[in-house]
Amino acid sequence: MLRDAAGALPEADSPGTDAYEIARLVFGFNRTDILLCPVRELSEEDIGLFRGLIKKRAGGYPLQYILGKWDFFGFTFFVEDGVLIPRPETEQIAENACKFLKTVKNAVVFDICSGTGCIGLSVAANNQSCKVYLFDISEKALTVSEKNKKNLRIENAEILNYDIFTGFDGKALPRPDVILCNPPYVTEDEYKSLAKEIFFEPKNAVVCGGDGLDFYRCLAEKWLPYINPGGYFMLECGEGQPEKVESLIDKQFRTASERDIYGVLRFVSGIKATPHN
Secondary structure (H helix, E strand, C coil): CHHHHHHCCCCCCCHHHHHHHHHHHHHCCCHHHHHHCCCCCCCHHHHHHHHHHHHHHHCCCCHHHHHCEEEECCEEEECCCCCCCCCHHHHHHHHHHHHHHCCCCCCEEEEECCCCCHHHHHHHHHCCCCEEEEEECCHHHHHHHHHHHHHCCCCCEEEEECCHHHCCCCCCCCCCCEEEECCCCECHHHHCCCCHHHHHCCHHHCECCCCCCHHHHHHHHHCHHHCCCCCEEEEECCCCCHHHHHHHCCCCEEEEEEECCCCCEEEEEEEECCCCC
């Protein structure tokens, strides 16, 4: 049955793994169970559910939404329709932030366009002395991130309903030491040529109108200037965007572009100069 299911998923990156994960969800067994007991009775009801989910996956519906959860930076996050799916390359933002936070005590961290909360909550879980604020305007994203915060038992994070384009409001929040962001950056033209799985994710979490740089302009003008001296930022970008994004950043930051785990130039990061340098 697993072999037949994998054969029905020819366009998946790893059809065998997808079939197994869906089988584990429906039937409750793992690879060891299959090896120890390769022949077993399965109810018609479960078989029908399994085949239905395989058909759904074959139509491009993301595996992450079928499973309802996905791993990111060593943690398991709930994932639902209407919220951007965490991706392995984005873990680099959390990793770099954690490295920087080793040198800063009681830091204030902003995770802007936080989605499931995977970046901000991962940073909060690994740095108990810091306070992390997560910003998103999507009610669904806020609900899912609150669910993840509760599940991971994180107490040093606050999730806020916030329109990023209004900018930083210093009256209500402390100035940040770190800003992290994976914003929408795909243009309308690029969106048309993406893999069909992407069309099941919320378009407003993927696509940014015009040249795809509107969020970066907002960040450069209304958020990054408020980072404390010596502070750090890291932004995820689309292919071909890092150089353009760097050109938007104020000269008081020492910026750099970084490649992701696939070798693609994907991130822009920077350190804000202190009065002494």
